[in-house]
Amino acid sequence: MFLAIIHMSKIYNELYEKISPGSGNVDKSRMLVNVATFPDSLLHALGAYFRVPKLLEKIPRDIKGIVISGMGGSFIGGLFLQDVLYDTSNLPIFLVRDSILPQFVDSSYLLIAVSYSGNTEETLRVFGEALQRKIPIISVTSGGLLQKYSEKNSVPVVSLPQGFQPRAAFPYMAAALLSITETITGDVGLLKQLSECAENMKATRDEALMKTIEDAKDFFSNIEKGLTPLIYSYRPYISVGYRFKTQLNENAKIHAFYLDLPEANHNEIMGWRQEASDKFFATIIRGSQEQYYMTTRIEFLIKHLEANNIPTINFLPEPRYSGKKICELLDLVFRLDLISVATALKLKTDPTPVDTITKLKKHLEKHIDVEKELFPQERP
Known part of the structure; x- marks a missing residue:
């Protein structure tokens, strides 16, 4: 070592x-x-998500389609999954980059709410709307309000590791979504392919x-x-x-x-x-x-x-x-x-900070209390 x-x-x-x-x-x-260390992260994620099938035991399998809600770096995993399954799966995958859940989505669909921080306003609004409509939900997050209110409402949470910029957590989001999809659809082989690719990439x-x-x-x-x-x-x-x-x-x-x-x-x-x-x-x-x-x-x-x-x-x-x-x-x-x-x-630019996005988030937090608005009855 x-x-x-x-x-x-x-x-x-x-x-x-x-x-x-x-x-x-x-x-x-x-x-x-x-x-x-992208290949290492993929392999680590595969080991971390072996419990996903047990976690999702109560999620229905006879669904019409999967709706994935996410923004920014938390959206890319859904787009990746759509690419993977587009011409091979009979199960439609819809992507929502918005604050509104489409009206056609009802309890016969599955919503996967993806927010690395767990505090993405748009994703929380879609999550809250799905709760009201009694739509089955799986949350993919590292914490925040999404994890808090998922646990309060018995929504299963597939946890992402903390400490990353959202865009840098893509290997974990990709592995999480493939694990969820393989579990829900029974389309075995997705994780095996991912493992073989990651091993090759590492070598x-x-x-x-x-x-x-x-x-x-x-x-x-x-x-x-x-x-x-x-x-x-x-x-x-x-x-x-x-x-x-x-x-x-x-x-x-x-x-x-x-x-x-x-x-x-x-x-x-x-x-x-x-x-x-x-x-x-x-x-x-x-x-x-x-x-x-x-x-x-x-x-x-x-x-x-x-x-x-x-x-x-x-x-x-x-x-x-x-x-x-x-x-x-x-x-x-x-x-x-x-x-x-x-x-x-x-260009002599530090790649990690995203100062303007951080300023925007602080501006939104100052003017919008999303927790009070969406979950008024559940706050202590």
């Missing part, structure tokens, strides 16, 4: 220097280390870390020129593309924008003209699940971008994961998370 710690410390130091000399001094809360981590930074040189170069990334992906890589956009926002503190294909080809493509060449660059996330009709569209898009001198970057999962959807998704998230942190360090 001691030798392993020494080895990883050496790798981290080498990685910091490869990104930018002295960048370890910028990363005060060691977000880079959190990203580098090849050192090489992947260094190679990712090398492969991202063109991306870094465009950022340092002041260009803004417009990111594209398609099903089943929508969660990866959207995650990369939000990671660049929160880690690097820069604007980045995302739209999925083929929708982008029906509108956004019109904005790619010569005048955009000194403002934006395109980043396309691709994988082995790409159908020929999607390839045809992307080939046209790339030619159009090249004709207008728009820089274009492609990111693909490692070839060894080809055909394994969960592995491809996790590999891409792992490496693009690393690129988002490396982008921050190249």
Whole structure:
């Protein structure tokens, strides 16, 4: 164990220097280390959630669909799950990024309320509405009001470890949601795939870390020129593309924008003209699940971008994961998370703090007493 710690410390130091000399001094809360230990977190989460089936014994199995409520970093796990099951499961998965629970959701559906802090106002409102409608609920949280009122109302809680930024807890959220889904649907094999992927990622981590930074040189170069990334992906890589956009926002503190294909080809493509060449660059996330009709569209898009001198970057999962959807998704998230942190360090920005979001939360807390509003009868 001691030798392993020494080895990883050496790798981290080498990685910091490869990104930018002295960048370890910028990363005060060691977000880079959190990203580098992504495979370990996945494996730890798998061990932590072996009790989920017993925890959910009273949750009905004959449901019409799963509704996942979450915001920000707590939303990505639901989008990941939707990507995983989109073309294989007969059970629909609806995502709610709002304060309102859709009217069609009744007691025949299952709500999974995801809030890392447990104090996300929008998610608490959806949770409170679900309680009133007698909808089965599972909460995924590290504490806060969501855990408090889940326990008061006998709602099962799948606990997330404390001490993370919400976005950094993605491995635990992903594992928790796969565990819940496998338990509810009986679709065994999801966790086995996750375990195999995590083991492989851990075994090849050192090489992947260094190679990712090398492969991202063109991306870094465009950022340092002041260009803004417009990111594209398609099903089943929508969660990866959207995650990369939000990671660049929160880690690097820069604007980045995302739209999925083929929708982008029906509108956004019109904005790619010569005048955009000194403002934006395109980043396309691709994988082995790409159908020929999607390839045809992307080939046209790339030619159009090249004709207008728009820089274009492609990111693909490692070839060894080809055909394994969960592995491809996790590999891409792992490496693009690393690129988002490396982008921050190249810009001499500490990736961890999110000061503006913190200010917003304090502003909301000052003007909105969500506990008093939603649970007036249950307060001591």
